[in-house]
Amino acid sequence: MIDTLLLSRIQFGANITFHILFPTITIALGWFLLYLKIKGIRTGEQYWSQAYQFWVKIFALTFALGVVSGITMSFQFGTNWPGYMETVGNIAGPLLAYEVLTAFFLEATFLGVMLFGAKRVSQGVHTLATFLVAFGTTLSAFWIIVLNSWMQTPQGFKMIDGKAHISNWLEVIFNPSMPYRFTHMLIASFLTVAFLLAGISAYRVLRGSKSVANAAVLRMAIITAALLIPVQMVVGDSHGLNTLEYQPAKVAAMEGIWNTEKGAPAVIFAIPNSKEQKNDYEISIPKLASLYLTHSFDGEVQGLKAFPDKIPPVAPVFFAFRIMVGVGVLMMLISWVAVWLSRGQRSLPKWMLQALVGMTFSGWLAVVAGWYVTEIGRQPYLVSGVLTTAQAVTKLPTGMVLSSLLMYLALYIGLIISYIVVVFHLARQADMPAAIERLASTEASTNGLGAATIKSQGA
Numbered sequence: 501m502i503d504t505l506l507l508s509r510i511q512f513g514a515n516i517t518f519h520i521l522f523p524t525i526t527i528a529l530g531w532f533l534l535y536l537k538i539k540g541i542r543t544g545e546q547y548w549s550q551a552y553q554f555w556v557k558i559f560a561l562t563f564a565l566g567v568v569s570g571i572t573m574s575f576q577f578g579t580n581w582p583g584y585m586e587t588v589g590n591i592a593g594p595l596l597a598y599e600v601l602t603a604f605f606l607e608a609t610f611l612g613v614m615l616f617g618a619k620r621v622s623q624g625v626h627t628l629a630t631f632l633v634a635f636g637t638t639l640s641a642f643w644i645i646v647l648n649s650w651m652q653t654p655q656g657f658k659m660i661d662g663k664a665h666i667s668n669w670l671e672v673i674f675n676p677s678m679p680y681r682f683t684h685m686l687i688a689s690f691l692t693v694a695f696l697l698a699g700i701s702a703y704r705v706l707r708g709s710k711s712v713a714n715a716a717v718l719r720m721a722i723i724t725a726a727l728l729i730p731v732q733m734v735v736g737d738s739h740g741l742n743t744l745e746y747q748p749a750k751v752a753a754m755e756g757i758w759n760t761e762k763g764a765p766a767v768i769f770a771i772p773n774s775k776e777q778k779n780d781y782e783i784s785i786p787k788l789a790s791l792y793l794t795h796s797f798d799g800e801v802q803g804l805k806a807f808p809d810k811i812p813p814v815a816p817v818f819f820a821f822r823i824m825v826g827v828g829v830l831m832m833l834i835s836w837v838a839v840w841l842s843r844g845q846r847s848l849p850k851w852m853l854q855a856l857v858g859m860t861f862s863g864w865l866a867v868v869a870g871w872y873v874t875e876i877g878r879q880p881y882l883v884s885g886v887l888t889t890a891q892a893v894t895k896l897p898t899g900m901v902l903s904s905l906l907m908y909l910a911l912y913i914g915l916i917i918s919y920i921v922v923v924f925h926l927a928r929q930a931d932m933p934a935a936i937e938r939l940a941s942t943e944a945s946t947n948g949l950g951a952a953t954i955k956s957q958g959a
Contacts, residue, residue, distance in 0.1 A: 505893045507901040508580040511908060515573040516875070517868055518912040522566030524867050527641050527686065528693040529559050530634030533614075536717075537630050541623055547713035553618075554713070554930050555697070558923060560615055563607070565919060572908075580901065581882070583892030588664045588883055591657060591672060595647040603640035607633050638686070645685055649678035651883045652874070653746045664886065676746055680739040681874075687732045688870065690724065691831060692863025697721035698838070699860025700927050702853040709931045719842060722856075725835035732828065737792070744793055747884065749807040750877035753817040755789050756782075757803045763787040764801040769822075772814040777805060812879040816872060824869035827862055834859055861920070 533556055540548030574596070577585055585592065613621060613629035621629075650656075656671025657664045666672055701718035704711065744751045752758075756767040758777050766788035770779035790799040804811050834855055841848055848856075882889045894901070 502898070502902075504896060504898045504901055505890055507898060507905055508576075508893050509889060511580060511901065511905040512573075512576055513872075513875070514905065514908055514912060515569070515576060516871065518916065519566065519569035519573050520867060520871055521864050521916070522562045522569060523637070523641060523644075524689050524692050524863065525562045525696060526559060526566055527637045528689040529555065529562070529696075530630070530637045531690075532693060532697065532720075533559060534627070534630045534634050535720075537627050541627065547711070547716060550711070551713035551717050554926070555717070556615060557926055558696075558700075560611070561919070561922060561926075563611065565915065569912075579896070579904075580894050581892045582894055584882060584887065587662065587887050587892065588651075591650065591664055591666055592647055595643055595650075595672075599640055599643035603636050603643060607636035607640065610636070641685060641689070642682060645682045646673050646675075646678055648874075649681045650675050652681075652878060653677040654883055654886055659886070664883075677739075677742055680735070680742045683735050684732070684739050684870075687728055687735060688863070688867050691728055691732065692867060694721045694725040694728065694835075695831065695856075695859050695863050696861065698725065698835075698856045699858075700923065702848070702856035703860070703924065704927050704931055705848075706850070706853050706857065707928065707931060711931065714930075718848075718856075722835050722838040722842065725831060726839045729828065729832040729835060736828075741793070747877070748802045749804065749810045750812060750817065750873075751793070752802060752804045752807070753812050753814045753877055754821040754873060755793075755801070756814070756818045757789065757801055758805055759803040760800065760806050761803065762790065762798050762800045764789040764793070764799075764803075766792070767818075770818070772818050774811075774814050810880065812877050817877045820869040820872040820876070824866050824873065827866040827869070831859070831862060831866070 533552060536548050536552040536555070540546070540552060577592075610629040610632040613626065614633050617629065618626055650672055653676040654664075655675050656666060656668040656673075658667050659665075697717050698721035701714050701721065704714050705718070740751065740754075755764070756770050756772055756779050757764055758779070763786065765784035765786045767779060767782055767784045770782040770784075773780050787797045790801055791797050793799065793801055804814065834852075838848060838852055838856065841852055878884060880888050880890065882892050
């Protein structure tokens with residue numbers, strides 16, 4: 501039977517799924533915009549500025565939706581999870597406040613200059629505004645990751661009368677998993693944006709775009725992706741080893757390992773059977789899990805049965821982890837092949853352009869899958885070892901939580917579809933002036949009419 505606890509978890513999952521899509525783009529896109537800005541100033545080439553002007557529109561749209569969804573998500577701390585702030589509010593409250601005071605205000609203040617000040621302030625001031633917005637998005641991500649990491653690997657506090665009180669701020673901020681999560685998230689953001697840039701640019705090429713700016717962005721995007729994928733794999737491995745040390749039950753769920761054993765196999769595919777605590781239809785490679793988890797073929801890996809009261813929902817964690825890894829491998833293959841095909845400034849073949857369009861929002865899928873691994877794998881805890889979800893959940897009636905959940909889902913699905921439609925609409929609009937120019941030139945050569953006349957008629 502679906503109860504308030506499960507509905508509240510689903511609702512928060514829906515909120516965080518929707519919200520994370522947009523900061524994942526703005527974090528890295530701000531730095532890409534700064535690169536385009538500096539490149540245009542240093543080279544004097546107008547096409548870099550044209551690329552900036554197009555992608556800053558995408559940034560503004562994404563930033564707006566990120567703000568709205570973030571505000572909605574924060575409401576749930578009071579409505580769905582009152583026990584959370586009651587127990588750890590002395591830590592979570594200040595960290596959320598730091599994010600607003602040091603990051604969001606910085607972004608919001610200079611975003612207006614970045615969007616509307618290109619012709620009203622000097623190049624230096626506009627470039628500084630772009631930098632501060634990019635820095636603000638990263639700083640915002642830092643504080644949010646700090647809080648989430650502390651919930652995963654809490655330290656630097658003591659419990660007094662059932663409430664957490666800070667004993668060491670540096671230990672809270674630089675908790676054991678924070679550096680790994682922050683680095684992993686930043687790289688994930690850059691990969692998400694790299695494929696967004698590549699996909700939209702490829703879409704414009706398929707529609708006949710001859711824009712030098714678009715071609716430059718396309719090449720920049722695939723090179724960035726090709727370089728970052730191996731780095732992300734190394735960081736992900738380090739993150740996994742850190743998780744094994746501090747949250748071994750989560751790793752056991754990720755790997756689908758039920759029994760503690762030496763020489764544990766890597767489960768490639770299975771259907772986890774939580775009722776019987778085994779895997780059905782398992783396909784595995786002997787000893788491989790021990791090798792990459794312990795760096796020894798005979799290393800011991802704890803299974804889920806070693807944590808009888810702390811077993812997370814295994815199937816969602818197991819499959820989400822494989823989706824994340826699978827999308828990452830696909831990203832690597834496509835980016836590497838695209839770079840190889842484009843060597844020597846060659847044009848990409850149609851099939852590769854279509855593949856890049858198909859991968860436009862692939863970063864979203866990998867990021868969401870990764871967050872599901874992180875958040876569901878922490879169950880039954882909200883704060884590991886300190887507060888369970890059952891202890892923190894609201895006492896509101898099930899029907900009230902269900903009605904708000906359905907409302908959120910309908911709104912979110914509509915907004916995501918609208919966002920994707922608008923992004924591709926902006927891509928089509930970007931090449932309309934060039935299309936009018938080509939039409940004018942063609943018509944003028946065939947019937948002698950002046951290009952200016954044809955352009956005015958087309959407008």
